[in-house]
Amino acid sequence: MHQIRKYLETFSPMRNSDWDYYSSKLQCVTFQKKELLLKKGQTENFLSFVEEGTLRMYFPKIENDLTFGFVFKNQFISGYDSFLTQVPCTYQIEALSKTTVWRISHADLNDIYTNTEIGNEIGRKNAERLFLIKSSRELSLLELTAKERYQNLFSERPQLIKEIPLKYIASYIGITPQALSRIRRQVS
Amino acid sequence: MHQIRKYLETFSPMRNSDWDYYSSKLQCVTFQKKELLLKKGQTENFLSFVEEGTLRMYFPKIENDLTFGFVFKNQFISGYDSFLTQVPCTYQIEALSKTTVWRISHADLNDIYTNTEIGNEIGRKNAERLFLIKSSRELSLLELTAKERYQNLFSERPQLIKEIPLKYIASYIGITPQALSRIRRQVS
DNA sequence: CGCCGAGTTGAACTGAATCAAGAAACGTGG
DNA sequence: CCACGTTTCTTGATTCAGTTCAACTCGGCG
Numbered sequence A, B: 001m002h003q004i005r006k007y008l009e010t011f012s013p014m015r016n017s018d019w020d021y022y023s024s025k026l027q028c029v030t031f032q033k034k035e036l037l038l039k040k041g042q043t044e045n046f047l048s049f050v051e052e053g054t055l056r057m058y059f060p061k062i063e064n065d066l067t068f069g070f071v072f073k074n075q076f077i078s079g080y081d082s083f084l085t086q087v088p089c090t091y092q093i094e095a096l097s098k099t100t101v102w103r104i105s106h107a108d109l110n111d112i113y114t115n116t117e118i119g120n121e122i123g124r125k126n127a128e129r130l131f132l133i134k135s136s137r138e139l140s141l142l143e144l145t146a147k148e149r150y151q152n153l154f155s156e157r158p159q160l161i162k163e164i165p166l167k168y169i170a171s172y173i174g175i176t177p178q179a180l181s182r183i184r185r186q187v188s
Numbered sequence C: 001c002g003c004c005g006a007g008t009t010g011a012a013c014t015g016a017a018t019c020a021a022g023a024a025a026c027g028t029g030g
Numbered sequence D: 001c002c003a004c005g006t007t008t009c010t011t012g013a014t015t016c017a018g019t020t021c022a023a024c025t026c027g028g029c030g
Helices: A002-008 A016-024 A080-085 A106-115 A119-143 A146-156 A158-163 A166-173 A177-187 B002-008 B016-024 B080-085 B106-115 B119-143 B146-156 B158-163 B166-173 B177-187
Strands: A027-031 A036-038 A046-052 A055-059 A066-071 A092-095 A099-105 B027-031 B036-038 B046-052 B055-059 B066-071 B092-095 B099-105
Touching: A002 A016, A002 A046, A016 A106, A046 A106, A055 A166, A066 A166, A066 B119, A080 B119, A099 A106, A106 A119, A119 A146, A119 B066, A119 B080, A119 B119, A146 A158, A146 A166, A146 A177, A158 A166, A166 A177, B002 B016, B002 B046, B016 B106, B046 B106, B055 B166, B066 B166, B099 B106, B106 B119, B119 B146, B146 B158, B146 B166, B146 B177, B158 B166, B166 B177
Parallel strands: none
Antiparallel strands: A027 A099, A036 A092, A046 A099, A055 A066, A055 A092, B027 B099, B036 B092, B046 B099, B055 B066, B055 B092
16 A cells, blocks of 8 residues: 555655545455456546556447556556546446555545645646646657557567557557557567 | 636636736737747746637648647647656647737746645646546547548537648648548548 | 649558458366 | 367458659739
């Protein structure tokens, strides 16, 4: 659990009292492989910190899911759109391996924003970070080829290619599994 | 200038004292058509609110610029990546028409975060909004065809197509001007 | 008037999708 | 621990959207 504090303090140092208040709201939950943390149509009620495991975020489709993100150990995850706007989510979050998270409810997080000094500051910096990540993803989708996106992914997260089914990676970089297979043949 | 307060209060109501503090830091600047608000290589020092005019954000390229965003009247604009991280910007911001903005410096905004109660809350909600916008753009780039992206743009912002050179719109939806020309022939 | 950038159109080419089939890996129950 | 069925991955053939290169038109502006 102390990994969460460490993560939050990459934004701003926290007083012990703020941390105690925050951590008192946390709930520990474990999901089995293939279990859903969030189902399409549900309204996201939690912001979760991944203690152990790997997750994927995707739009379920008849034929092939559209996978748009992976989340690893020591990162936050949520159906953010739904969490922030409190409308039903249009995508799903699935555990790719047995996963343990510490999570806080929407109502409790709002209490923290209201009752702590640091809450909004950390929340702001976290949202800014998420924005920067999406911005660089937008750029990658606009200016790079599928091959370049694959190679970047490979150099940034070599373990990802080993742990995660290629069809999800293909979807993430915006191509079909067949096309990814051909790219991999060329590269390696 | 009161439009800024209106915009900020879509996030949270402000006390007059907070608004007075914020607005005392604002500086009004006007840019001519084709003038740059931010040049590649510069570190962004301002968060600007567009009182009048239209802007585009783009990566300058030898042959064709990569335009990734437009900003209109009554919206904020900044080289966010550079503004937030204070490293040199990799893209540029250009006025597409004569543009007037009210802007606040990075240092002054940090003062506001430090010295007002509402600053971080509004900042958080604004960053969350920016994140949601980028998220929906990511989805559009992954799952829609160029034709669908054009049609969506057209239905969301019909005036955009009239005011903005098609080559920038083509780049924004991720295709060449030639391809956009052919799509437009099919559609209209 | 002539120039220049924006937009359109045509033809050839290319990366990726689609359809289809086979091979490898995986998980589950016997 | 193996056998079987299912899922994942690969490979081939065809099709298609969009790129590239090139030529031409149009409108605005010096």
